[in-house]
């Protein structure tokens with residue numbers, strides 16, 4: 001099936017078996033291997049990308065469902081010369097060990113910060129009708145869909161907090 | 169994954185027509201439950217009808233002061249809606265207690281209602297499961313059944329419905345709107361959407377073949393406090409062992425039955441002046457343990473009583 005997806009600003013047309021997930025289209029067909037496959041079942045967050053600015057698990061979505069969509073992967077966040085503030089903060093805070101979960105953590109954090117900015121409540125927001133505070137507790141809860149096997153969680157929270165301050 | 173053909177529906181009528189005319193067709197909305205199960209070949213649709221872009225994602229004020237939530241509205245969108253947060257806080261709380269941020273961005277209102285059980289033997293294709301393969305037997309009866317149901321079970325199936333959102337909606341007395349392939353639209357109480365397992369646990373709802381959920385309609389918010397509480401094995405990103413939604417005088421339980429469980433006995437007891445503890449005892453009088461899930465009876469009694477008490481002091 002012919003499918004056109006704009007990936008990191010560039011329109012890409014692919015002829016795909018409908019079974020191809022967005023994750024496999026990115027990795028196997030477009031060779032964008034930054035996005036990782038952990039569980040392939042929505043349980044780890046390693047495959048998180050931004051679709052039209054919103055974070056989703058690319059393993060639980062078919063590529064053909066994204067015809068016409070704009071996808072941003074970790075490759076589209078920044079470049080080695082011009083890192084995204086979150087990428088820089090992950091380096092500064094030493095927010096990874098093996099790095100396998102990191103692309104998903106980064107894309108998830110970008111999406112999460114705009115959700116927080118927009119005032120979306122979370123499970124730890126004391127009053128869902130009030131504007132949530134950008135506390136560490138909120139960051140932790142909102143990032144719970146990204147598992148880190150190396151358990152770099154404290155540094156990941158610190159990096160996100162730092163990047164949020166830089167970006168504000 | 170088995171091969172399938174794919175189409176994107178242009179409008180709701182075309183979607184239900186295609187569903188009725190194509191053998192083995194299934195709707196796909198967010199895909200977060202269906203694709204998970206298709207990868208394991210537990211679901212094997214021959215044709216997918218993508219309803220994700222149908223113009224059913226709106227959230228509108230209903231004429232009676234309620235709220236009409238389109239079936240394609242994402243869980244995140246519903247939880248972020250100001251009217252939901254201010255007037256139906258129990259629903260926002262229930263949604264954000266489920267899954268993860270990424271999943272809620274894709275999960276649709278209709279798909280969430282129709283998500284299938286997370287019983288480990290339903291997922292393990294090497295084990296017998298009546299829901300997956302009618303007549304095969306139920307591995308959970310004698311197996312790992314810590315997460316199993318305590319209310320409304322049968323000898324055929326003791327699985328639970330995993331939705332958090334649906335529990336709050338049942339407590340809010342929501343109704344479901346659907347469109348059938350005949351072109352007939354209907355509206356009925358959400359409480360009547362899901363079935364108890366009985367002898368046919370593979371038949372999970374009262375929807376007819378090809379029927380599309382188009383919206384969930386909330387009546388005006390009830391008088392009194394609202395609160396959702398969920399007990400689970402991890403602090404986040406885990407399904408409920410037991411959950412309780414209170415909306416004024418109405419109570420619903422999650423993680424304890426094959427459907428979101430409206431606690432009518434507890435409601436009646438409370439209305440007659442019983443204490444929250446007594447009301448929960450009344451609701452759980454018929455609860456049965458399958459072995460490892462015995463603790464759920466005590467857990468649900470305590471969680472229920474505490475949630476009723478706390479909701480009383482809330483908006």
Ligand SMILES: Cc1cc2nc3c(=O)[nH]c(=O)nc-3n(C[C@H](O)[C@H](O)[C@H](O)COP(=O)(O)OP(=O)(O)OC[C@H]3O[C@@H](n4cnc5c(N)ncnc54)[C@H](O)[C@@H]3O)c2cc1C
Pocket residue numbers: 041042043194195196197198199200201202203204219239240265266267268271274275276277278279280281282283330331332333379380381382405406407408
């Ligand atoms: C790791 C993980 C953890 C999770 N934890 C939780 C949790 O804690 N709490 C919770 O509540 N949920 C949890 N979920 C489940 C999640 O909420 C559901 O997967 C999601 O709500 C399904 O919505 P969807 O739109 O993606 O459905 P889909 O996967 O697209 O569809 C699900 C089913 O509904 C049918 N369908 C979809 N839309 C319609 C419609 N409009 N009319 C008729 N039929 C329709 C489809 O044919 C399919 O059978 C979890 C999921 C994962 C993967």
Ligand code: SF4
Pocket residue numbers: 285287288289290296297298299300305306307308309324325326327369
């Ligand atoms: S409890 Fe239900 S879903 Fe689980 S194995 Fe038994 S029949 Fe299957």
Ligand code: FES
Pocket residue numbers: 036037038039040041042043044045046047048057058059060
């Ligand atoms: S690979 Fe998608 S969530 Fe694990």
Ligand code: FES
Pocket residue numbers: 095096097098099100101102147148149150151152
């Ligand atoms: S850094 Fe290794 S999994 Fe997170």
